Every structure is written in C-alpha cells, then in structure tokens.
C-alpha cells in the first residue's frame with residue numbers, strides 16, 4: 181500500500197476531485213490539445229500569454245487521477261510565470277517523474293509538484309503525469325495540432 | 331497432463347468443490363500461474379488480451395527447436411520431412427477443431443489480424459466496385475474495422491455499421507435493413523472482446539446468404555471459449571489467433587470455403603505459394619499453400635496444434651460450462667460493489683466483465699489492482715466505437731479462463747474495494 185499512497189497522495193486526490201482552473205478560458209490567445217491514446221486521456225490547455233508572461237491559464241478534459249491532478253497543479257503553479265520559468269519547471273518535473281533527478285539536481289524547486297515523485301515507481305503512468313506539460317509546451321509554441329504521448 | 335473435469339472421483343458430491351479440485355489441478359499445467367508478482371500471487375484476468383500457455387505447449391516449442399527444426403516442404407532430408415509432417419499434422423488438428431471439410435481450407439497466418447487483412451486484400455480487392463457495400467458491426471475490434479475502411483477507401487465502396495443496444499447486443503432487425511443488392515461482404519465478430527457479447531452468428535450468416543453475400547467471422551474471442559463448427563455455421567471465412575487459444579504468438583488461422591479460396595488471387599507472393607515460376611508466367615500452388623508465401627511459423631503451428639490437443643482432453647463444452655459458472659459467480663459480485671457499472675450486459679456472454687467505477691478512471695483502477703498482483707486490461711480494448719457508444723473513454727476489463735477460480739474473483743472484488751478506499 182505504501183507505494184500506492186506515494187502515488188495517490190492526498191494532494192493529488194484532492195486536485196483530482198476538485199480540479200483548479202478547470203474551465204474554458206475566455207480571452208485565451210493560445211490553446212493546445214493533448215491526447216494519450218493508451219488510456220484515452222484528453223486535455224485542452226488554454227493560455228493567456230502577454231509578451232513572455234502567462235497571465236492566465238486553465239484546462240479542460242477527461243483523464244485519470246494522475247493526469248487531471250497534474251494539469252490542475254500545473255495551472256496553479258504557472259500563473260504569472262514566464263515562458264522560460266515554465267520550461268525550466270517542466271524540465272525538472274520530467275526528470276523527477278522519470279526518476280532522473282540526479283542527472284541535473286539543480287534547477288527550480290518543484291515545491292508542491294514534488295508529490296508527483298511517486299510516479300517514478302510506476303513507469304506506465306509517467307505519460308499521465310506529463311501529458312498536461314507536453315500540451316502546455318505545444319500551446320506555448322503556438323501550434324494548434326493535437327500533441328500525442330505516443 | 332492434468333485430469334479432466336469428468337474423470338474426477340464420482341463420489342465427490344459437492345459440485346463446486348469438485349470443480350475447484352479440477353481447476354486446482356489444471357492450474358499446475360500452467361507454470362506462469364504459480365508465480366508471485368509484486369509479492370502477491372498472480373491473479374491473471376487478462377485472458378481476452380492473451381491467454382497463458384500450458385507446459386505441453388512450452389515443451390513442444392522447446393522440442394521443436396531442440397530436435398526437429400528444419401524448413402518445410404522443401405528438403406528431402408529426414409528433419410525436413412519430420413518438420414513437414416508435424417506442420418501438416420497441426421493443420422489437420424485445426425481442421426478437426428473447427429470441423430472444416432478439408433485441410434485445404436485451413437490457412438496458417440500470423441493471427442486474426444492477418445487473416446482478416448488477407449480476405450480484404452484478396453477477396454475484397456477482387457470483388458468490390460465503387461458504390462458496393464461492406465457490413466460490419468458497432469462492436470468490432472479495430473482489426474475488423476480498419477482493413478475494411480482501407481479497402482472501401484481504395485475502391486470507393488461504403489462501410490455500413492450494424493448498431494448495438496444498451497446491453498451491447500447486435501441488432502438483427504437493423505442488420506436486416508442494411509443488407510441490399512450492393513452488399514458484397516459481411517464481417518462480424520462471433521464474440522466481442524470489449525463486452526463479451528456472443529452474437530447470433532448463425533442467423534447473421536443465414537440472413538446474408540439470402541442475398542448471396544459471404545460472411546467472415548472474427549473468431550478471435552470465440553475459438554478459445556466456445557465449440558466452433560464452421561460447417562454447421564456455414565460461414566464463408568473464420569479467423570482466429572493461436573495466442574488467445576493457449577498457443578504461441580505469431581500463429582493464427584484463416585478458415586475459408588475451398589470454393590471461395592480457389593477463386594481468390596494470392597495475398598502475398600514468394601516461395602511455397604507457387605508451383606512453377608518463369609519470368610513470363612507463374613503458376614500458383616494449390617490450396618492452402620497458395621496463401622502461405624514464405625517460410626511459415628512452423629514452431630507456432632506445432633504449438634497451436636498441441637494447445638488444441640490439450641484443450642480437447644477436457645472438451646470445449648466443459649471448459650465453456652466452467653467459465654460460464656465463473657461468470658455467473660463474478661457478475662453479481664462485481665456489480666454489487668457501490669459505484670460499479672457493468673458495460674456489456676448481453677444475455678449471451680463469454681466470461682468477460684467490462685466495468686467502470688464512479689469517479690475513478692479505469693487506468694487508476696488498473697494500477698491499484700496491479701499492486702495487488704491482479705492483472706486486468708484497462709483502456710479502449712481496440713474497440714473505440716464501443717467506448718463511444720457507451721459514453722466512456724475506457725473501461726476496466728476482467729476476462730476469465732478455465733484456470734481462473736472463485737478465489738480469484740474474490741481477490742478482484744477485494745481489489746476493487748481497495749481502489750474505492752484509496753479514492754475515498
């Protein structure tokens with residue numbers, strides 16, 4: 181049970197049940213869709229980007245607890261951050277969920293996003309945790325195509 | 331090999347303990363089942379994806395490569411002769427297993443997918459004209475959808491889809507309305523992999539034949555769980571996979587009526603499928619070799635033959651009856667759990683339970699069950715139209731085989747309660 185509790189921490193379950201910023205963003209100037217064909221998860225990220233700053237961010241979609249909580253916590257973390265800060269966070273986040281923290285231990289503090297460290301014990305779930313982030317990157321890059329985890 | 335259900339001591343009075351005893355002995359034939367995963371005894375409930383292999387099959391593969399390996403149909407030396415004999419004996423076993431009229435009607439393929447593609451590429455390409463129609467159903471596996479889509483696109487033909495009801499049952503009346511003079515082929519699954527529905531395949535075939543339309547039956551999920559008699563069904567093609575039938579991967583079967591196969595062009599060109607080749611003209615080989623280009627999966631075919639031999643000692647009817655009993659035990663046990671909704675509640679079903687759990691994504695259900703040593707499938711099961719029909723992105727699916735037990739059903743129930751506990 182202990183590694184399950186590591187994966188399904190209270191914070192994650194809370195964000196799963198009550199996702200934050202779970203809405204369509206009126207006035208978004210960037211959107212992107214993400215899709216994980218393995219489990220059918222679908223997510224849309226809405227961004228309001230002013231210059232280099234994410235002034236507002238929201239999401240919609242269906243997915244498992246991990247992907248939904250990851251999207252929810254990502255949106256709360258990124259509001260007001262710059263594009264470069266978002267990229268750096270994703271880099272660190274990705275290393276942590278894939279169990280490669282030691283490759284580049286520096287970089288920004290994950291803070292609350294540390295709860296996803298437990299995902300590294302569940303390799304097939306890494307895509308669930310990173311779907312929102314991949315989709316965010318697509319939105320920042322301005323593409324309008326659906327990104328897929330496969 | 332283990333004792334069959336019917337040769338147990340007749341004085342064992344209690345029906346369920348009699349069964350339990352038989353299953354206990356059957357399980358010993360499957361080495362993989364005795365292992366622990368994640369520190370828990372393996373509870374393997376993903377049999378619709380692929381089934382486990384009895385020791386007899388594993389030994390047959392080992393023996394083939396250790397002492398028999400040789401190419402077939404082309405050597406005059408002893409090993410080649412023996413390999414050819416063993417390969418053809420496997421074909422004869424498959425022929426008897428599905429009661430085909432002749433071994434000429436049994437073509438070895440890579441699996442169900444290749445069997446269907448063979449018919450689409452050979453029969454379909456030859457017979458479809460622009461505006462013609464092919465009928466499939468809403469509950470098909472992607473491998474019985476995509477080959478027809480590709481063919482229809484190429485030919486300017488139209489794909490018609492028979493709808494299903496809320497229980498996941500094939501709607502015969504709607505099907506009848508779709509049959510018309512432009513229908514060239516019907517391709518329908520015998521048993522749905524996502525729902526477990528057993529289709530009224532005899533009626534489906536008879537109705538198509540009134541229009542002189544041939545029928546391909548996708549038997550991937552039926553052959554392992556129901557006795558199949560292709561002559562009684564009067565189907566024109568029947569496709570199935572070895573790996574779901576307790577045999578090796580990479581081997582499958584296409585049954586086809588000789589009359590149809592004879593008239594069909596080859597599927598692939600190469601060695602073995604020809605009688606003589608000059609640069610001016612090639613004469614194709616006779617059935618079934620016309621459709622078996624290249625060196626076949628000899629070990630796979632032999633392994634499949636041994637798997638069938640293994641099953642036949644019990645009798646498919648007895649295995650089906652046991653699995654049905656297990657389904658009758660599992661269905662109320664699972665559907666009673668608060669928040670569970672079964673997807674696929676047809677009257678006629680094989681031992682497949684697809685379900686969703688309120689507020690929990692099937693993927694999370696699968697991860698938590700996996701930590702309990704319970705292997706199920708989660709996702710769309712290569713049947714996205716079925717998922718759309720029931721308005722779910724995915725389901726969790728437990729699928730049982732004759733080596734599964736009531737205790738394993740109990741473990742699944744306990745596992746689902748654990749999921750609920752984690753998410754409460």
Ligand SMILES: Cc1ncc(COP(=O)(O)O)c(C=O)c1O
Pocket residue numbers: 378379440441442443444471473474519521522523548550551571712
């Ligand atoms: C109903 C059905 N048809 C076709 C297939 C494809 O079988 P294979 O992947 O062995 O070719 C499957 C297996 O997943 C199936 O369940």
